Structure formats: structure tokens, C-alpha cells
Amino acid sequence: MEFDEVVRRRRMVRSYDPDRPLPAEILDKIVRHGLRAPSAGFSQGWGFLVLTSQEDRDLYWSSTTENATSDWHGDWLTRMRNAPAIVVCLSNKSAYLDRYAQADKGWTDRDEKHWPVPYWDIDTGFAALLMHLTAVDEGLGSCFFGIPVETQQDFKDAFGVPAEFTPIGTLTIGYRATDKRSPSLKRGHRPVDEVVHHGRWAAAAE
Numbered sequence: 001m002e003f004d005e006v007v008r009r010r011r012m013v014r015s016y017d018p019d020r021p022l023p024a025e026i027l028d029k030i031v032r033h034g035l036r037a038p039s040a041g042f043s044q045g046w047g048f049l050v051l052t053s054q055e056d057r058d059l060y061w062s063s064t065t066e067n068a069t070s071d072w073h074g075d076w077l078t079r080m081r082n083a084p085a086i087v088v089c090l091s092n093k094s095a096y097l098d099r100y101a102q103a104d105k106g107w108t109d110r111d112e113k114h115w116p117v118p119y120w121d122i123d124t125g126f127a128a129l130l131m132h133l134t135a136v137d138e139g140l141g142s143c144f145f146g147i148p149v150e151t152q153q154d155f156k157d158a159f160g161v162p163a164e165f166t167p168i169g170t171l172t173i174g175y176r177a178t179d180k181r182s183p184s185l186k187r188g189h190r191p192v193d194e195v196v197h198h199g200r201w202a203a204a205a206e
Helices: 003-009 024-034 054-065 075-080 093-099 119-137 149-159 183-187
Strands: 046-051 085-092 141-145 165-174
Touching: 003 119, 024 046, 024 085, 024 119, 046 054, 046 119, 054 085, 054 149, 085 093, 085 119, 093 119, 119 141, 119 165, 149 165
Parallel strands: none
Antiparallel strands: 046 085, 085 165, 141 165
């Protein structure tokens, strides 16, 4: 598939065919493409938890939803549970703080104040997007979504995730079933002129 077509077809898919398993070699390709993402200082401060067995997927859904105080029990969630693969994307801030305290980076400490934004989360997001686009290129559906704040520790405890890793989001992956369009799409894309600025954001004040 041409890259333009991959971008055009990209959607957040919430309905999956429960009768079509995901071949292991395709899932491996998807995850390996995520590892090609850029990272500041080549820190690679990320981790990916891949869940494919029914037992592990059930544990994921129970650990992330049972104690959720937000609306995590709707129709969309029922449809998402059919996804044959789940990839949880986690960032590791300490890997970046350690890397940039090394001699070739010039900082002499691990002070987080050096960082204008949390690149550990941004880079992990880059990796998630590469996986998402690879799934589309393979003719699959995929959706990226967060884990409720109030259940993140439940999830980490359930799967033995080390303390230094923070889940920034989850990808469901599988063959698409008939899906429902998100009502948010009715908002439409913002006009290019509202979001793209060339040369200056606005004219200088006189």
C-alpha cells in the first residue's frame, strides 16, 4: 500500500472480527516497526507489553476497567474486547535522565527541569504511531487509547510492570468488523488555515 493511502485509510477502529486470529508474524512485524521510532539521544526509553492469549487479554480488560470511575463500560469497550492483540506502550523517564547525564550530552545531573517537554512520552507515542500505521498497511484495524489514571497501578500490579515504566496508551489490533463511526468525527477537520502558519503565527502588532 502506498504511504498516502495508509494515511488516508488510518482510523481508530473499535470493532474487530472475533473469528479471525492475527498471524504471529504480522504482529511481530508491527511491533518491530515500532522499534524504528526516533528517540532523543537514542535513549529508547520505552517498553511494549504484547498480549495475545485470551487469559492475558481478559486480565488486561479487568485490571484496567473494574475500578475505573469514568465511563469505561460502554458499547465501544464491548467491541474492543474482541481484538486478538493488545500492545501496551510504556515510557521510562529514567532512561532519558540517565542518558543525558552522560558525558557526550553535556548535562552533569539527572534534573528533569532540563527537559522542555517529556520526550520519554513523546518518543513512545512515535513508536505507537508507527505500529498503528503498520497495522493499517497490513489491512488491519487498530485503536490507540489510554488507561484510566485510577487503574494504572492495578494494571502494573497485574502484569508485574516495573515501577519506572508508565503506560502512556494501548493499541488494540485485529481484523476489522463493521464499525461505528465516532460521534466526535461530526466535528470535521479544522481548516488548514487555522492550524498551519507559515513564517509568522500572526502579523506583528503595529
